[in-house]
Amino acid sequence: MPYGRRAPITQKGGKILRSFGVALWFMFLTFPIMVIKISPLEKNIEWRWGRMIYVGAGAFVLSLLWRYVIEQKRGPIPKEEADPLKVDTKDTGWNRGGSHSLQERLAIFFHKNKKFRILTFTGLFFIIAAFPFVFSTYQTSIIITALMYVMLGLGLNIVVGLAGLLDLGYVAFYASGAYFYALMNHHFGLGFWAALPMAGALAAIMGLLLGFPVLRLRGDYLAIVTLGFGEIIRLVLENWNEFSLGPSGIARIDRPGTLGIDFDLRDHTVYLYYIVVVLVAFTIIVVSRLRNSRIGRAWIALREDEVACQAMGIDKTKTKLTAFALGATWAGFVGCILAAKTTFINPASFTFMESAIILSIVVLGGMGSIFGIILGALVLILLPEYLRAFSEYRMLVFGASMVIIMVFRPQGIIGGTRKRHEFHVKEPTGEKP
Amino acid sequence: MLEVRDIRTFYGAIQALKGVSIWVTEGEIVALIGANGAGKSTLLMTICGVVPPRSGEILFMGNPIQNLSPDRIFSLGIVQVPEGRRIFPLLTVQENLDMGAYLRNDKGAVRSDMEYVFSIFPRLAERRRQLGGTLSGGEQQMLALSRGLMARPRMLLLDEPSLGLAPVLVATIFDTIRHINRDNSTTLLLVEQKAAMALHIAGRGYVLENGTIKLQDIADQLLCNKEVKSAYLGGS
Numbered sequence: 118m119p120y121g122r123r124a125p126i127t128q129k130g131g132k133i134l135r136s137f138g139v140a141l142w143f144m145f146l147t148f149p150i151m152v153i154k155i156s157p158l159e160k161n162i163e164w165r166w167g168r169m170i171y172v173g174a175g176a177f178v179l180s181l182l183w184r185y186v187i188e189q190k191r192g193p194i195p196k197e198e199a200d201p202l203k204v205d206t207k208d209t210g211w212n213r214g215g216s217h218s219l220q221e222r223l224a225i226f227f228h229k230n231k232k233f234r235i236l237t238f239t240g241l242f243f244i245i246a247a248f249p250f251v252f253s254t255y256q257t258s259i260i261i262t263a264l265m266y267v268m269l270g271l272g273l274n275i276v277v278g279l280a281g282l283l284d285l286g287y288v289a290f291y292a293s294g295a296y297f298y299a300l301m302n303h304h305f306g307l308g309f310w311a312a313l314p315m316a317g318a319l320a321a322i323m324g325l326l327l328g329f330p331v332l333r334l335r336g337d338y339l340a341i342v343t344l345g346f347g348e349i350i351r352l353v354l355e356n357w358n359e360f361s362l363g364p365s366g367i368a369r370i371d372r373p374g375t376l377g378i379d380f381d382l383r384d385h386t387v388y389l390y391y392i393v394v395v396l397v398a399f400t401i402i403v404v405s406r407l408r409n410s411r412i413g414r415a416w417i418a419l420r421e422d423e424v425a426c427q428a429m430g431i432d433k434t435k436t437k438l439t440a441f442a443l444g445a446t447w448a449g450f451v452g453c454i455l456a457a458k459t460t461f462i463n464p465a466s467f468t469f470m471e472s473a474i475i476l477s478i479v480v481l482g483g484m485g486s487i488f489g490i491i492l493g494a495l496v497l498i499l500l501p502e503y504l505r506a507f508s509e510y511r512m513l514v515f516g517a518s519m520v521i522i523m524v525f526r527p528q529g530i531i532g533g534t535r536k537r538h539e540f541h542v543k544e545p546t547g548e549k550p
Numbered sequence: 551m552l553e554v555r556d557i558r559t560f561y562g563a564i565q566a567l568k569g570v571s572i573w574v575t576e577g578e579i580v581a582l583i584g585a586n587g588a589g590k591s592t593l594l595m596t597i598c599g600v601v602p603p604r605s606g607e608i609l610f611m612g613n614p615i616q617n618l619s620p621d622r623i624f625s626l627g628i629v630q631v632p633e634g635r636r637i638f639p640l641l642t643v644q645e646n647l648d649m650g651a652y653l654r655n656d657k658g659a660v661r662s663d664m665e666y667v668f669s670i671f672p673r674l675a676e677r678r679r680q681l682g683g684t685l686s687g688g689e690q691q692m693l694a695l696s697r698g699l700m701a702r703p704r705m706l707l708l709d710e711p712s713l714g715l716a717p718v719l720v721a722t723i724f725d726t727i728r729h730i731n732r733d734n735s736t737t738l739l740l741v742e743q744k745a746a747m748a749l750h751i752a753g754r755g756y757v758l759e760n761g762t763i764k765l766q767d768i769a770d771q772l773l774c775n776k777e778v779k780s781a782y783l784g785g786s
Contacts (some may be wrong), residue, residue, distance in 0.1 A: 256625065371628035411652070416640055418649050427600055430624025430653045 136180035143176035144169050190525060245394060249387040253268065257386050260459060264393045264500040265451050270478035270490040271404050272447025276468025278412060278484035280440035281420025283340040285472050286327070288346025290320040290445035292467035294452025296354060299367040299462050307459045309373040311449060321442040328441035331433055335423075347472055354464040366463025370456050389458055396454070400447060405487055407443070416440055417485075481522055483529025492530050551576040551737055552597070552628075552705060557606030557616070559589075559596045566592040566735050567603070574705070579621040579738040581614040581769060583782055584758035590741040591633055593758070594707045597739075598630045608706075625653055633642065633741075634713060635694040639683025643674055646682050646693055650700030656741070660700070667696040670726055678727030688719040699730065705737040706730070709782035712744050724751055745782040749773050756783070 153165040276284045294316040301307035318374045332340050372385050407413045415436045420424050421489045456462050482493020501515050552574040566614040567589050574580045582590050595601040599620040608616040653662045666676035671692045671780050712720040728751045742748035749755050749769040757765040
């Protein structure tokens, strides 16, 4: 809540009363499904009033807890009320000079402590390198998927996080990369390594194709058009049988080439794991370089104010198109990897849900923050996987955790890293004796 | 330096400029005054290429620029400080200034320009690391002006630099504008509602009304002009 805050609920009575209201409302809402049970066989209605009490009590406790936690999060009100700006800035990381948040303190510690930094990185390196030998093929396979989403998230982050263009059709580029490799492999026997850069290039061209007509759009309008674009690509793939083999998809796609050495499934998985790890590292390097580059600054400025950008001599068209093309490139890469990993693709893998998940990774992780997005992807992909133990409740838990993160960390799990980072690097620039 | 010849600009079907001609010579300050909706901002936007004219010609250093894109016009040295400041709220003051020097490659010169900017606005130096959005209105105007200067413009177009500022600050800003003009002999085209202020620092002035130039003269003459007095300088 960077701007207007709601009036704080100070009296205890108000809190309890409100929670009571919520409980009543929930009892009313759930009445038809929780209380009435009609059994058509015995032709009678069973009234389960006991359940209503559980619902009421549960809603009351949860609501009270919620209000309490929110109040705690706001912190003590009376003292800071005099300086409303200060409270606001704290929340969004606007405040530079004053107190640092825990995240900022950690980051500063991390920046200053060289030994600690090297130790962390080497530790991380060994964990990543040893992973497929310690864990099962199944675990490795899950991690590959998560890492693929890290790449997708970082790619979409260029478009959404840096350039501020809300793209809901990102899956279209993902699909084009996957279908490019699948079709080329199916018809011409093209290998993975040759297809990978070409898939990226094709996706970049698709990005330009989408970019041209939507140059003048922003925000909601852009979102709708890109959403449509994503659906068009999927529908084409589903219905143009001669071209894409329709809904039945393409099977028996080659795994990445291994210089003629025979690999079994486990070796293939391990091999793919290292390929993906290297590609993720490559992506991180490119994206972090991009972010501090000239074009990266132009994207950020474009996100903030288009008119001011034009007044600064930034070529709006070129800047936007590069964002679309570069963002799409990564989707193309990952699409190609997906085809090689699963050896089977069909249009059902490229629904709007995919776009939504990738966007959630970016928003949940923290827009513009590389580390945040990595974390976001791991949480969003691994959580549903490891929640399988809860079987039918897993999507419920998943949804609830998303809501909770967004309420308590509206800037994402790791937000505002860009600002802090540049502030450290650039600090000495203007400070000449 | 700049010559605008009979330009007509439209927003869709609405004609905002109905044949406007002005000229600006090197090193002078020219004020454009007029009521709301007279077309002052449109004229600046047209010169910058953001809203291209439907007919007419704009010459800069003798070359036609009316068909160039905004970034090309910018790279020729025509820099606009847009109305309502439009600084980047989530970038720091320093990053905002860096954006002004976006097209420049001469790092050393950029740095010395930044020092120059900080010397005229010490407040900005103090707040270098603060986010643009947290500055006060006056500081934001200083930042917008400085950001324009960072491009090392040959000609600076200022759109309502006094908008929404306290009278004391307005005086400071106008003082600085005069300074900038004197220090670097930057040519200035100044759009302003506060006509008296603008005409005091300007050499010449144009009065724009309903998309046409109604009057043009040296500033002192305009200040004495009866019509101008009653319409724009607040009577008497």
